Amino acid sequence: MSAKHRQELLRTMVLIRRFEESCAELYSATRIRGFLHLYIGEEAVATGVMSALRPDDAVVSTYREHGHALARGVPLDALMAEMFGRQTGCSRGRGGSMHLFHKETHFVGGNAVVAGGIPLAVGLALADRMQGRDRVTACFFGDGAVAEGEFHEAMNLAALWRLPVLFCCENNRYAMGTALAKEHAQTDLALRASSYGMASWPVDGMDVEAVEDAATRAVEEIRGGGAPVFLELRTYRFRAHSMYDPDRYRTKEEIASWRTHDPIPTFADRMRAEGQLDDDELVALEAEVAGLLARAVEAAEQAPREAVEDLTRFVTSTALTNTAAGR
């Protein structure tokens, strides 16, 4: 793989990592609020999958979606402004961390109801099929979603109607604090997906290139034949479910052991070994990202807030301004 492409993958992962760290700090200082679900540890998944998509493909995401949005190309400033709830945010500040939307990149949202976005992705694919477009819809969800009824309804629909959906199950081994084995009778999620009659395979979600390869193959299949594909991306989140939690449900040793598979240094080391990265480049990359983030934070803090008079705007397409009896 070319050095340039690898550097792009690395840059995306570093950008996601530093963005998330920045969010943690801003959150601790109460400058951003709400719930905050960080993607630290899982960067290779979003980076690899998005790299396999075309600009006109659609993405449906979850509430742990900062990384998806960044990798998809949603502008950094618009994402940071959304964290601050500002008008310049990608959802005009109305969504916050869990509801990032961006029409230009076909990023159809952070959905904060577990599995709630999966039927939606099936519908987007149905529209593409009915209108003869060869677009793919990538749908992200976690291992927790596999226990939801909506997951199974949507899997069946997609397989039944052979719809162009790339199901990306980010298996980070915990549904909030419940371990995989405590919530699934059959923990091999790829095996379960295959029971719907669709192609499915597990992937090392800590290896960005493995993810990219799998996603590329899957997208080719989908675009060629139209049937959905299920990828079980095995990964791990290094931080708490939401900002902080006491990690009562897992051991420090377990976290430490997964940290040895940290996708960023692992990948950087591989690049170094193959002469595609040196320390100066890495320092320059970090400096560039730090600068971008500092500017994004500053811009977000100075950005205007939505006017309170516009509170009920966007409840309906016609309600551009607040009306007392608006629906």
Add this chain to the structure above:
Amino acid sequence: MTTVTTVEATYREAMREAIAEAMRADERVFLMGEDVGSYGGSFAVSLGLLEEFGPERIRDAPLSESGFVGAGIGAALGGMRPIVEIMTVNFSLLALDQILNNAASLLHMSGGQFNVPLVIRMTTGAGRQLAAQHSHSLEGWYAHIPGLRVLAPATLEDARGMLAPALADPDPVLIFEHGSLYNLAGELPTDAGAVDIEHAAIRRSGEDVTLIAYGGCVGKAMAAADLLAAEGSSAEVVDLRTLRPLDDATILASVRATHRAVVVDEGWRSGSLAAEVSARITEQAFYDLDAPVERVCTAEVPLPYPRHLEEAALPQPETIAAAARRTWEGG
């Protein structure tokens, strides 16, 4: 002078014709739901449409309300104009997550980027001895949700004419078809078409009291007005038609003229749409009221199977007339 030619039609046929017309007019429109195709629709609304439009556009869905309603939302986001049919409002609860958390919320949550031009049709209401899991009137719950438009056609004209503007609406619209109305027969103009979905309608003019009803209760309110007329009192009947957003102006104008209001609602009384209508009257026409607002709602019981109990639980012309009388007699 022009002559209006009419045809004999039922509510079911009017609805079917509305769907067919919309599908002929717009390639993006398709019908999706349980048994809408080969079976012809659980209430036979879509009978014959499969033959005309084929299985892609008359799309049978598996029994997964949340899945196919969500797929309808996604298809709407993807540029289609889906009509999703849910067998009854009781089953729609399986899709409530999709309706509330996605269809009604996406536009606002995305800061105006993603609107959902989706129509969901479903049967509602009692009167057919279908007991407690097929008979309830939960449209009032949906009328609670910002972001939705909620329609309740009570006449042939509305059954025929509400779908087109609902499909033209850029946002999600729910159409509640009262199960007892499908066989309602009457004359429909041959050129019947789109109707307005903004306003309530005066179905009968009167001076002494305003009977406010919608859907399956409009006919009962009309019958109550007949009973009252026989006693020398004249009742005005307002058909809400659009349950969200409510047409306050029409309701209030009528109440301001009659000074008395009876709200009829097949939903349960507590926290009902009737409560909302009553509250709006009290808020906006308090000084015009010559009696407390009366409500006639369904008894607070999961609807029972036996006919006599079901009838006793539901609003009836007699109970509506009695409520009207209370506004000028005792109380």
Add this chain to the structure above:
Amino acid sequence: MSDFTMPSLGADMDEGTLLEWLVKPGDTVQKGDLMAVVDTSKAAVEVESFTDGVVESLVVEPGTRVPVGAVLATFAAAGAEPAPPEPRKRPSRHAAKMPVAIAEEPLVSSPLVRREAERAGVDLATVTGTGRGGAITRADVAHAAAPPAVPAAPHARPSEGRRGPARVTPYARRLAGELGVDLDRLPAPERRPVRATDVRAAAAGSERPAPERPEVAAPAQADRREEMRRTIATVMARSKREIPHYYLTLTIDLDRALRWMRERNRDLPVAQRLVPAALLLKAAALAAAANPGLNGFWVDDEFRPGSGVHLGVAVSLRGGGLVAPAIHDADQLDLTDVMAGMRDVVTRARAGRLRRAELSDPTITVTNLGEQGVESVHGVIYPPQVALVGFGRVTERPWAVDGLLGVRPLTVATLAADHRATDGFTGGRFLAAVDERLQSPEEL
């Protein structure tokens, strides 16, 4: 150099307790290193540093609860010597909170009450609140401004203190204003509110012409008197129309009672001395307690006994009109308290400072027109009460006791009672009980 502060560990976290330090002064830390363990209300969590630096001082000791944002430790500039730990002033535990202690001060009056008081010219400092926690209610202000009128009998139904016809629809009230119809002069319809048709009929003059409203408002005092008069008219008319009264009379010998009273008064300071009326009231209260059928209300075609004997005391007001505030649980009070209660309500009634409950909940009323010199009172019951007791003046008359004629102080006690609630037999027993109590004054 920057500080290490209490982080916010969740959307609902405003403060946290520092449980343990994981660093000490002089330690070099890097961004991401764990600094301390913090207890939120949910869990103990290890918290990290967001900067690189050398720990200079630990400001907060383990076990201390501080608000989010409070400085927990300071960092020295890289290379600087760490200062010895130095206790710093701890941030106040409630620094970030609203001062809730203020709530101990009682809520006095709402904006509405203040506005009404200003309109009516009532000094809120003189009003006793009857609301929750002693708050002054709108009704308190209304009563302070104009004590509701009561005829020869006391006030309204237990739960209502309204004047005029019992119920008027909002539209009828509006229409009355538009057509210049005086609602207080409308006959109260049977079992339904006054409706627009009633107002229209009055306006059309078909039943009674609506009086012309004076162009210029009369002085408030006269208005109030007029209003009170009208209320008395309405209520008394209703009483006579609806209540089938029966009347009983008994002449009572007060010789023993008054003799006992004078004996007792001799040893007491003037302020604590009894007057005959106190004895009569107490006797009536005890008799009412013994005959509960006369103590209560006729509502919705049935008798509802009063909870306790709340004795209405008819008080005529200077300038005309009457009120009948209640002495609560009069049968339970000793004579001194009855006396004090009587003085208190009379004084406050005349000053226009009665409490709403006193006016609205008598269960039976006593009128003592004896003070005016009349010999007996056949009163009109105040609905929904079912009995009114009257005492005439105490006069010395020839009276036979045990076959001997003597001069005795006598009073004529009367009872007007609602025949729907009781029969004459009960009424007779009541008057006999009053007599009996007055013959044993020491037990009063």
